[in-house]
Structure formats: C-alpha cells, structure tokens
Amino acid sequence: MIRVLLAILGLWLSCIYGAAMAETRIPAERLLEFSKTVLAAAGADQDSTEATSYALLHASLHGVDTHGFRLLPFYADCLRTGLVKGAPQIRVNLQRRAAVVVDADGGFGHLPSYRAMDEACALARDCGIGMACVINSTHFGAAGAYALAAANAGFIGFVTCNSGAFVIPHGGIRPMHGTSPIALAAPRPDGNPFLLDMATSSFAWNRVLRFRSEGRTLPDGVAIDAEGRFTRDPHAARALAPLGGIDFGFKGAALAGLADVLGGALTGMRLSIEQDGLALGDTKLGHFVMAIDPTTFIAQAMFGERMATYLDSFAGEPATMPAGGPEWIARRDRESNGIPVPDGVRGELEELARSCGTSLPV
Amino acid sequence: MIRVLLAILGLWLSCIYGAAMAETRIPAERLLEFSKTVLAAAGADQDSTEATSYALLHASLHGVDTHGFRLLPFYADCLRTGLVKGAPQIRVNLQRRAAVVVDADGGFGHLPSYRAMDEACALARDCGIGMACVINSTHFGAAGAYALAAANAGFIGFVTCNSGAFVIPHGGIRPMHGTSPIALAAPRPDGNPFLLDMATSSFAWNRVLRFRSEGRTLPDGVAIDAEGRFTRDPHAARALAPLGGIDFGFKGAALAGLADVLGGALTGMRLSIEQDGLALGDTKLGHFVMAIDPTTFIAQAMFGERMATYLDSFAGEPATMPAGGPEWIARRDRESNGIPVPDGVRGELEELARSCGTSLPV
Numbered sequence: 001m002i003r004v005l006l007a008i009l010g011l012w013l014s015c016i017y018g019a020a021m022a023e024t025r026i027p028a029e030r031l032l033e034f035s036k037t038v039l040a041a042a043g044a045d046q047d048s049t050e051a052t053s054y055a056l057l058h059a060s061l062h063g064v065d066t067h068g069f070r071l072l073p074f075y076a077d078c079l080r081t082g083l084v085k086g087a088p089q090i091r092v093n094l095q096r097r098a099a100v101v102v103d104a105d106g107g108f109g110h111l112p113s114y115r116a117m118d119e120a121c122a123l124a125r126d127c128g129i130g131m132a133c134v135i136n137s138t139h140f141g142a143a144g145a146y147a148l149a150a151a152n153a154g155f156i157g158f159v160t161c162n163s164g165a166f167v168i169p170h171g172g173i174r175p176m177h178g179t180s181p182i183a184l185a186a187p188r189p190d191g192n193p194f195l196l197d198m199a200t201s202s203f204a205w206n207r208v209l210r211f212r213s214e215g216r217t218l219p220d221g222v223a224i225d226a227e228g229r230f231t232r233d234p235h236a237a238r239a240l241a242p243l244g245g246i247d248f249g250f251k252g253a254a255l256a257g258l259a260d261v262l263g264g265a266l267t268g269m270r271l272s273i274e275q276d277g278l279a280l281g282d283t284k285l286g287h288f289v290m291a292i293d294p295t296t297f298i299a300q301a302m303f304g305e306r307m308a309t310y311l312d313s314f315a316g317e318p319a320t321m322p323a324g325g326p327e328w329i330a331r332r333d334r335e336s337n338g339i340p341v342p343d344g345v346r347g348e349l350e351e352l353a354r355s356c357g358t359s360l361p362v
Numbered sequence: 363m364i365r366v367l368l369a370i371l372g373l374w375l376s377c378i379y380g381a382a383m384a385e386t387r388i389p390a391e392r393l394l395e396f397s398k399t400v401l402a403a404a405g406a407d408q409d410s411t412e413a414t415s416y417a418l419l420h421a422s423l424h425g426v427d428t429h430g431f432r433l434l435p436f437y438a439d440c441l442r443t444g445l446v447k448g449a450p451q452i453r454v455n456l457q458r459r460a461a462v463v464v465d466a467d468g469g470f471g472h473l474p475s476y477r478a479m480d481e482a483c484a485l486a487r488d489c490g491i492g493m494a495c496v497i498n499s500t501h502f503g504a505a506g507a508y509a510l511a512a513a514n515a516g517f518i519g520f521v522t523c524n525s526g527a528f529v530i531p532h533g534g535i536r537p538m539h540g541t542s543p544i545a546l547a548a549p550r551p552d553g554n555p556f557l558l559d560m561a562t563s564s565f566a567w568n569r570v571l572r573f574r575s576e577g578r579t580l581p582d583g584v585a586i587d588a589e590g591r592f593t594r595d596p597h598a599a600r601a602l603a604p605l606g607g608i609d610f611g612f613k614g615a616a617l618a619g620l621a622d623v624l625g626g627a628l629t630g631m632r633l634s635i636e637q638d639g640l641a642l643g644d645t646k647l648g649h650f651v652m653a654i655d656p657t658t659f660i661a662q663a664m665f666g667e668r669m670a671t672y673l674d675s676f677a678g679e680p681a682t683m684p685a686g687g688p689e690w691i692a693r694r695d696r697e698s699n700g701i702p703v704p705d706g707v708r709g710e711l712e713e714l715a716r717s718c719g720t721s722l723p724v
Contacts, residue, residue, distance in 0.1 A: 096488065097488060097489040097490065099489065099658045101659060128457055128460050129458075129460050129491055129492070129652070131491045169679060169684075171682050172679045172680070172681060172682035174679050176676070176679060186627065194623055196617070198613045198616060219609040220582070222609075243606055247564070247582075250688075251564075254560060254685035255558070258546050261518065261546065264668065266518065266659055266660065266665070271671060271675075273672075292493065292628065294628055296457045296458050297457060297630065303627060310619070310626070313538060313633075314531065317535075319534060320532065320533050322531075323612075323616035
C-alpha cells in the first residue's frame with residue numbers, strides 16, 4: 001500500500017517537474033543577478049529589469065520552469081527587436097472606488113502586474129476587494145507570482161489572463177483558447193499559503209516537446225494530431241486539449257473562456273483567437289488581477305485558523321498535498337541546491353551572456 | 363467527418379443531459395407554481411418560496427437536473443423537520459465600501475444568494491466590483507442561477523461555494539473536497555451570455571447512480587472503489603475524483619480548494635471536510651458572490667463587441683459551443699416541450715403533492 005502511494009507521489013512529482021535530464025544547478029541569487037545584468041544590457045530600465053527578474057525567479061524557484069530563467073534569451077530578443085519597450089511609462093488610473101487600470105505601455109507584463117496587485121491590495125484594504133486591469137501589456141510569466149505577492153501581504157490574490165490560441169475547444173479540432181492560466185493564493189499564519197496556479201489545458205506545449213525528446217508516450221486526452229484526433233504520440237501532436245480531456249474537456253474549455261472574458265473582453269485587449277498561439281511575443285495583451293482583504297468578513301485569527309485547518313488536513317492523507325504543495329517542495333530543494341538548468345538551456349544562456357559581455361554564473 | 367462530429371456532439375449532450383429514460387414532460391410554469399404551493403404548504407414564507415422556486419426553475423430549464431425541481435421533496439423535508447428555517451430574518455450588513463455580508467439566518471440558500479448578487483451588483487455600479495459573503499446558509503442549488511442573474515443585469519457575475527466532502531484529493535483515497543461548484547457569467551448584447559457553471563469533480567454522484575441504474579460503464583478516472591482504486595464499475599464506486607482524472611486531478615482538486623478558501627475560510631463557515639458528503643442537509647454554510655461592472659474599464663459597446671466576437675467564434679468550429687451553449691439548447695427545448703420528469707421523480711413529487719393537499723400538474 002505504502003509503495004503504491006509512493007509510486008503515485010513519484011509519478012505526480014515527475015509529471016510536474018519532468019524526468020531528470022542532463023543539467024547543472026546554479027544558485028538562485030546568482031541567476032537573479034545574471035537576469036538583471038542581461039536585461040539591463042538588452043535595454044530594460046531598472047524597474048522593468050527588477051520586476052521581470054523577480055517574476056522569473058518566482059517561477060524558477062517554485063518549479064514552474066516553463067516561465068523561469070529559460071525565458072531570458074527570448075526576453076532579451078524582445079527588447080533588442082523593439083517588440084517590447086525597455087523603458088515603458090507605466091500609468092495607473094483609478095476608474096472607480098475599487099478599480100484601477102494599469103497601462104503597461106508596451107513593456108514587459110511583470111512590472112505592471114506586480115504594480116496592479118499592489119494597487120488591488122491597497123483598494124481591498126479600503127473597500128474589502130480591489131481589482132486592476134493591466135492593458136497594453138505583453139508576456140507576464142507565471143500568474144502565480146502576482147497571486148502569491150498578494151498572499152504574502154495578507155490578501156487573497158486572484159490573477160488570470162488569456163494567451164495565444166493553441167488549445168482546442170471541447171469537441172473541436174481548431175485551437176481557440178490559450179493555455180490561459182488561473183491563479184489564486186490565500187495566506188495562512190506561520191506557514192506556506194494556498195497557491196493554485198494552473199494552465200486551463202492539461203499539458204503545456206513545452207511538456208509535449210519534452211516528451212518528444214525523451215521518447216515518452218503522452219497521457220490520454222492531452223493533445224490532438226493534424227487530423228484532430230486525440231493522440232498519445234508527442235511527434236504527431238499538433239495542438240493541446242483542454243483540462244478534462246476526452247470526456248470532460250468542456251470544463252477546461254469553460255475555464256479558458258473565463259480567462260478570455262476577464263483577461264480579454266473586460267480589458268478590451270486581444271482574445272486568445274486574436275493572438276499568435278505559437279510564439280510568446282504578442283502585444284496588446286490584458287491581465288486581470290484582484291485582491292480580497294479577508295478581515296473584511298472575519299477576524300484575522302479566525303481566517304488563519306480556517307486556512308490552517310484546510311491546509312493541514314492534507315497531512316493526514318498520505319500522498320496528497322494542497323494546491324501549492326509541489327511548489328514549496330521545489331522551492332526548498334532549489335533554495336538549497338540551486339536552480340536546475342538543463343544543458344540545452346545552459347547553452348542558450350551562455351550565448352546570451354556572451355552577447356551581453358558577461359558570463360553565466362556557476 | 364461530419365458523422366464523427368455529430369457523434370461527438372451527441373456523446374457530449376448525452377453526457378450532460380443523460381440518456382433518455384421513462385419520463386413525462388411538464389410545462390415549466392406549472393412546475394414553478396407547484397413548487398410555490400408545496401414550499402408554502404411546508405412552511406416557507408413568501409420570499410423564500412419565490413426565490414427557491416425560481417432557483418429550481420433555473421436549474422430545471424437549463425438542464426441542471428440534479429439541482430432542479432427533483433429537489434422539492436428534500437426541501438419540503440428540510441422545512442418540516444426544522445433543519446431549514448421557513449421564515450428566516452435575512453440581514454444585510456455593509457462591511458466595507460465594496461463588500462456586504464448577507465446573513466441567511468438558517469433559511470434556504472437561494473433567497474440570500476439572489477439578494478447577495480443584487481447587493482454585489484449595486485456595489486459594482488459604484489465601486490467597479492462588489493462582493494458578498496452569505497453566512498449561516500444551507501443548500502443554494504445551482505451556482506449558475508446567481509451568476510446568470512448578474513449577467514442579465516449587465517454585470518459579470520462570479521459565484522462559488524464548497525460542499526460536503528465526497529471527492530478525493532489528487533493521489534488520495536479519502537474524500538476531502540466537495541463537488542464544490544464554480545460559476546461565472548458575462549453578458550453579451552442581443553444574445554445568450556457566457557455561462558460557466560461547473561462542479562470541480564468530473565462527475566456528480568447523481569450521475570454515478572444513473573450509470574448504475576442504466577448498467578453503463580463509467581468513464582476513466584471519475585470514481586474510486588472502497589480500496590481507493592480508480593474504477594469504471596458504477597456499483598463499486600464509493601467516492602468521486604476531481605476534474606482532471608487520473609493524471610491531472612491536482613488541477614480539479616486545486617479548484618475545489620479555491621471553493622473552500624472563498625466559500626469556507628473567507629465566510630468563516632464550514633469547510634468541505636466539516637460537512638456531510640452524503641446528504642445535502644448541512645447548515646452553517648457559506649457562499650461567495652461577486653459582480654464586476656464591465657463599463658468600469660471599457661465602453662459598453664466595446665465590451666459587447668468583445669463578448670460577441672468570443673462567443674460567435676464557436677459557430678465557425680463544428681461540434682463546439684461556448685460555455686453555456688448546452689444550457690441554451692436545453693432551455694429552448696424545455697420552454698417549448700416542458701421539463702422532463704423521470705418516472706421515479708414523478709412518483710416522489712406526486713407523494714409530496716398529496717402530503718400538501720395538492721396535485722402534480724400535467
């Protein structure tokens with residue numbers, strides 16, 4: 001029984017973190033400094049450099065490697081080609097008592113999203129709840145970074161945005177949704193918060209590519225081939241399927257719709273179908289950010305007790321974790337042992353370092 | 363190709379609405395009047411009677427039969443046994459500028475939830491966003507009823523609550539979450555709104571029971587047996603699995619966690635693990651309700667254009683529908699042909715009618 005549970009746990013972790021591959025470990029703080037150096041060299045101003053670097057650090061520390069430091073060469077390219085402004089003029093405008101717009105002015109999405117969550121928390125302190133739409137933005141990395149920022153300040157934080165269409169709707173064969181993330185974090189006293197940070201597809205495309213390179217077979221219901229049939233062959237995969245797979249994909253598709261409603265329609269920015277599903281380089285993107293002050297309804301201590309009771313209940317059930325559990329395991333490992341950098345990514349980062357007149361730390 | 367798509371569509375609809383069974387059709391307005399008669403006879407005051415009856419009508423009209431008129435015998439019992447107050451004193455208290463608490467005073471959840479959404483919409487008109495926690499509540503039926511009420515008034519409506527633990531967390535064998543629903547609705551001009559209304563499990567328990575009675579095999583990954591193994595035998599099923607199934611159930615479990623955070627911890631009411639997963643008769647429940655005024659950020663016409671572009675894009679992709687599509691199909695059918703009442707439910711409603719000195723309409 002215990003062996004079965006450990007096997008399930010192992011399978012779960014390997015699903016989330018990927019199988020071991022040839023890699024180096026680099027201390028997190030050195031990668032953070034490296035990130036600041038190369039983004040500044042590529043033309044980002046200090047605020048953008050810091051916010052983007054901290055968002056990359058969040059992802060790399062918490063095991064969300066698709067949105068971690070491996071994005072640096074792409075981000076540097078965005079700056080050098082002028083696709084993303086290095087020195088945006090971020091503007092914040094109070095629209096109503098509990099609502100602000102943060103205009104990202106075509107810069108990276110990280111700075112305006114941290115700023116939006118700061119504003120939402122300030123509004124929540126006054127109004128109980130606060131929201132912010134980020135407009136004219138670009139890629140913002142891991143949604144959980146901003147939700148967690150709220151939780152670390154004592155608020156419940158919620159974040160969503162859409163992304164380029166690469167996921168079929170349930171029953172369809174043409175991508176109409178992105179992997180559009182949803183994130184919610186909630187604080188607990190003296191412990192790790194609740195942290196939901198999920199794509200609304202089962203798989204990220206990056207995971208399909210990793211399965212290709214490792215010669216592995218895909219789980220059922222995560223991808224379709226060129227004819228629109230579900231396939232387990234990662235080489236045949238051409239698009240992703242929504243969370244819920246073959247039978248219940250209408251639920252994942254509906255959640256991706258929520259991301260399009262709040263991140264696309266409400267912000268007046270692009271819908272997933274109006275973005276490029278193959279690249280991360282879209283502009284005119286919207287993000288939706290919200291914070292709730294729990295003390296609006298309930299004494300701080302009572303809310304803490306409720307959260308602790310919920311989160312601690314998982315300890316009594318072997319092989320389970322609350323949302324965020326895998327992230328805290330990754331962080332503990334990576335804070336001690338460094339961020340894993342696969343050889344392929346390492347080569348790209350070394351090339352980026354050379355182009356910026358610096359070197360990749362070890 | 364067309365036949366395959368039609369088959370997929372048929373499978374989808376049969377999944378959602380269940381296979382045909384022996385049933386009578388009864389006009390919706392007659393069932394609505396019947397509901398009012400029996401709830402009043404069982405001791406509900408006029409406001410509770412009307413709100414609960416309209417919530418049941420919403421569910422029965424939109425194909426959410428688990429939360430429709432079939433619940434009437436259960437609701438009448440709740441009133442007769444005193445489990446639910448027939449004449450609650452609903453109290454609304456403004457906590458902060460954009461936040462109210464609605465105390466349900468131990469009555470049915472429908473009246474305070476409609477009231478909470480009304481209040482949230484009024485706050486949103488002023489503040490951009492408004493939220494309400496319903497406390498001291500009981501079963502509130504279909505979450506989508508309140509989200510749709512917001513959309514019908516021009517707002518984006520969001521609703522969630524937890525429910526008694528009957529769904530295992532990912533990797534576990536003991537139920538720790540409910541089928542806890544999440545609902546979001548958003549209006550469009552001259553057409554049906556976006557309507558997401560989903561359980562965070564793949565299946566409802568009711569569906570498992572229906573598969574039992576019909577001798578059908580369950581889809582993969584929706585239920586576990588007494589030993590905690592996934593099973594496709596509905597007779598062996600003992601608990602439900604979260605959305606995402608065998609491989610990706612951590613996402614469905616995280617969404618159920620969101621419902622516990624907002625519906626349980628934030629309201630200071632019971633967590634799913636503190637409720638009875640086998641009955642619907644829990645008291646001291648919380649619900650979370652939120653409304654956003656889209657004109658906070660974007661002109662009405664522009665928001666309408668964005669929503670219409672999103673929703674209409676599905677028309678170009680055969681065999682797909684946006685969230686809410688199956689509901690509008692059900693409503694069109696049921697408004698014309700009546701609400702389907704399976705023979706078993708019909709017998710229960712006839713018995714209820716006799717006990718109230720009335721008769722079931724035809």
